[in-house]
Amino acid sequence: MKACREFRCDLEWLAADELAGARRQALEKHLGSCPACRMELEAWRTLLADAAIPAAEVEAAVAAVDWPAVSGRILAAAEGRRVAARRRAPAWSPAWLAAAAALAAVVGLGLFFLGRSTAPLVPAPPDPQGLASAMVHLQSGLAREEAVSYLQQSQLMFVDLLKDCPGEEMAAMDLRLYSRRAKELLLHKKYIEQSLPPVEWLRMRQVAERIDWLNYEILQLEAQGLCGQIQRLQRLLENERLLLKIRLLERELSAKPYIEA
Amino acid sequence: MSGPATIRPGQVDALPLAGVRDAGENALLERLAAGDRGAFAELVERYQKPVFALAYGFFRDRDDALEIVQEAFMRIHDKIGALRPEQSLPGWIRRLTHNLCVDRYRRLARQRRRECGLEEVPERHFAVLDGPAQEWGRSRRQEAIEQALDRLSPRQRSVFVLKYRQGLKLPQVAEAMAISLGTVKALHHRALCRVRRELAPWSGGEHESMS
Numbered sequence: 372m373k374a375c376r377e378f379r380c381d382l383e384w385l386a387a388d389e390l391a392g393a394r395r396q397a398l399e400k401h402l403g404s405c406p407a408c409r410m411e412l413e414a415w416r417t418l419l420a421d422a423a424i425p426a427a428e429v430e431a432a433v434a435a436v437d438w439p440a441v442s443g444r445i446l447a448a449a450e451g452r453r454v455a456a457r458r459r460a461p462a463w464s465p466a467w468l469a470a471a472a473a474l475a476a477v478v479g480l481g482l483f484f485l486g487r488s489t490a491p492l493v494p495a496p497p498d499p500q501g502l503a504s505a506m507v508h509l510q511s512g513l514a515r516e517e518a519v520s521y522l523q524q525s526q527l528m529f530v531d532l533l534k535d536c537p538g539e540e541m542a543a544m545d546l547r548l549y550s551r552r553a554k555e556l557l558l559h560k561k562y563i564e565q566s567l568p569p570v571e572w573l574r575m576r577q578v579a580e581r582i583d584w585l586n587y588e589i590l591q592l593e594a595q596g597l598c599g600q601i602q603r604l605q606r607l608l609e610n611e612r613l614l615l616k617i618r619l620l621e622r623e624l625s626a627k628p629y630i631e632a
Numbered sequence: 633m634s635g636p637a638t639i640r641p642g643q644v645d646a647l648p649l650a651g652v653r654d655a656g657e658n659a660l661l662e663r664l665a666a667g668d669r670g671a672f673a674e675l676v677e678r679y680q681k682p683v684f685a686l687a688y689g690f691f692r693d694r695d696d697a698l699e700i701v702q703e704a705f706m707r708i709h710d711k712i713g714a715l716r717p718e719q720s721l722p723g724w725i726r727r728l729t730h731n732l733c734v735d736r737y738r739r740l741a742r743q744r745r746r747e748c749g750l751e752e753v754p755e756r757h758f759a760v761l762d763g764p765a766q767e768w769g770r771s772r773r774q775e776a777i778e779q780a781l782d783r784l785s786p787r788q789r790s791v792f793v794l795k796y797r798q799g800l801k802l803p804q805v806a807e808a809m810a811i812s813l814g815t816v817k818a819l820h821h822r823a824l825c826r827v828r829r830e831l832a833p834w835s836g837g838e839h840e841s842m843s
Binding site for chain 2: 383387389414415418419422423424429432433435438441442444445446448449450452548
């Protein structure tokens, strides 16, 4: 009985397979001659076996889940967060702030030297026309940056579309992804163009109309026979040379500086 | 002698505790940092089942586990930037999922204490009623075990789940929970004793007599 008391604490660790070395050997030796401790060990083992979840149960639970739908929900929620974060983010990114600061410095220095040459002792009031023109240039720069981002996103999506022709089992998932990206682009377009200089605005409008048209085509895709429908859009993209047009316009807008000479 | 049967899912890859990042993991993280949406989709694809298996081990309830999956990936999406260079991605996901399970378990426990309406009774409690008659006796014992587990403290339950439903050894449990091995052993002992005490009426109360 004394030996049993000595070993009892170790029984749960043996049942848990966490006992090693000399103590394990001693306990196993004791178990060989003690039916009471063997029963106690068996009770622990039964309890732990009952409490464990059989691997087959987990696998059955995993198999019963519609995983494409789960990932679809996760990706949609993540996208929602990204959009919300973009809306919350200040309109002034560090790059824009740097550009604005550089512009302000140039305008400020210009006004300073202009004022010195005409009336060195009395500071000249800032030229409202110059400031307004600088602001227009800055707005154009910001609008260009928005337009370039829109064109880049469109390019990425259409490049994916050109490479894609999913099997039927992937249809529903792919369709949702394409629809979401098309909707985002349609939404994004509403916030650009307005401050672009007129010539750029006209060119942007031509290209954006074609992008919109293709996006509306994408929104009408159906899960049935998706591959054939995507191939039709691929032909339209190639016939229109839309990717080339997007790339040329993007390059042109990216090359323009914030402050024009 | 081997220990009790534990979950070692064959098809569902378990999330490793830690380890050195491989090139694939680094590439995925770089793409995530660059805001590549495809990379996040890939991450979800790769880890959603292991996260589910971990959460299922904690709650033994499909809906609870699915909610943890959704919550875990939202957390991953928001916090991926906080992953330190020396941390492994699956190890980080494991810890994050585990913490979410513990939080949810605490919330459920509080809710259970406040009210005991039918809507709080997990799905599995009803599954028992739907089974054939011979399942009834076995199910009642299983049910009693689940109820006993439901009454453990969050830390005791964590130790129990990681050890017996995730198949970790106690030093690994300590690592996963970021606590000392001594604390894990104490929690393990208290958890087992408590479960066994709660189950005494089902097994003739032998534990009471042995203590």
